[in-house]
Amino acid sequence: MVEPKETKKEYPKPAVTVDIVLFTILDKKLKVLLIKRALEPFKGMWAIPGGFVKMPESLEAAAKRELQEETGAKDIYLEQLYTFGEPDRDPRDRVITVAYMALTNSEKIVLTPKTDVSDAKWFSVDELPKLAFDHSKILEYALKRLKWKFEYTTVAFSLLPEKFTMSQVQSLYEIAFNKKFDKRNFNKKIRSLKILNKESTQKNVSYRPPKLYSLRKNLPSIIEVVKPSD
């Protein structure tokens, strides 16, 4: 990195924000958290939650803080996606935004809109409203990454409770890929990955009680869960 003398001269600087695309599964659908803007610009429009990076905090810390302010949730899976910096993406100022993707089990969180937000809601990813700024582009990118990550890693499991059944896992993948999988093949594939611990057997269901599993700790980060499509 080159640091020309200009540093001292205080050239104008862009503002830096973080925006977070938070996904969850709700009503058998993949949903994303959007907030309704209470202020200009794009007042009244839906947008991805986010905010300015404060001077002493890292980008990831800023993303975590924003996420917690909106949802109260801690221990959320969080991953940096991409940085969007077209000069005209904010109509007022030059604003560069570092986009993050987050995944959570929807039961863990309670929506608590901040004061600069008039509403916060879950939207199905296939029934999205028009979004403020370039947030549609960001969301589209996040969706691509989500699918990719589901194929090649175990992040999908962060959308499930601690203990879960095999059909919950399958349902999760079917929702994300909008596609049915064969139960036997899916089972076999997941078992062959050796990423699950057997826990116990669920009770109090009016049908054959399923086995419960949990995700093993300290797994390698890339493991190819489902076969790439197309």
Added chain:
Amino acid sequence: MVEPKETKKEYPKPAVTVDIVLFTILDKKLKVLLIKRALEPFKGMWAIPGGFVKMPESLEAAAKRELQEETGAKDIYLEQLYTFGEPDRDPRDRVITVAYMALTNSEKIVLTPKTDVSDAKWFSVDELPKLAFDHSKILEYALKRLKWKFEYTTVAFSLLPEKFTMSQVQSLYEIAFNKKFDKRNFNKKIRSLKILNKESTQKNVSYRPPKLYSLRKNLPSIIEVVKPSD
């Protein structure tokens, strides 16, 4: 994205730079371009080339500009990697850097150090000096991404001339993965991808003249060139 009223109050902003990890193949080795810093901080140390983002230019435009200033090269493969923003990564100011990876055929370019740089050189990726800032981390990340991209996409071909032989392709992959491939299997795999046009046959070599190929245009972006390892 939320834009609180703070915008108008001109809170302090971090500076934003782009840093570019430029790879090439030279002397049968994977090399990276480093510059020797002529100014503080880290004066005299090697670093990844980069510089400040100017107000009216996009991040990618800034990366292209810096790259061209250093190398004179246009039409270089360029891809955003990751944004590094730890508050203390620059000892003076808060500086957030958007890292890019670039690939070029080394014959296309001529190194032309800028005035704030006292030297610019190609380093083998396995013989790197200590680097300024967090640039070692950035480079490490770039290398991971490079390998990943080589496995799953055709970006590797941007390190080759317009027309090339099959052994040049194989050699490229062998260098990047530091691993030998079987000639017949490699050939078969590449041919099965249907990503190459047959061009003609090379002349003036003192051995059986090889066939020349070029990369087809408008290929899908993901195609799994080599099998994932580990």
Added chain:
DNA sequence: TCAAAAGTGTTGTGTGTACACCCATGT
């Protein structure tokens, strides 16, 4: 006994991997 979801195996097809010899050219 019924409803509901759980659980379980075999076979065919395609893809990856291992492996060795002859070919075309310039000198």
Added chain:
DNA sequence: ACATGGGTGTACACACAACACTTTTGA
């Protein structure tokens, strides 16, 4: 004629895909 890198095929192992019936429980 020889040195140099170019070019080619077959056999085995493994992973994916297609496919249907029986089991366990609570009501």
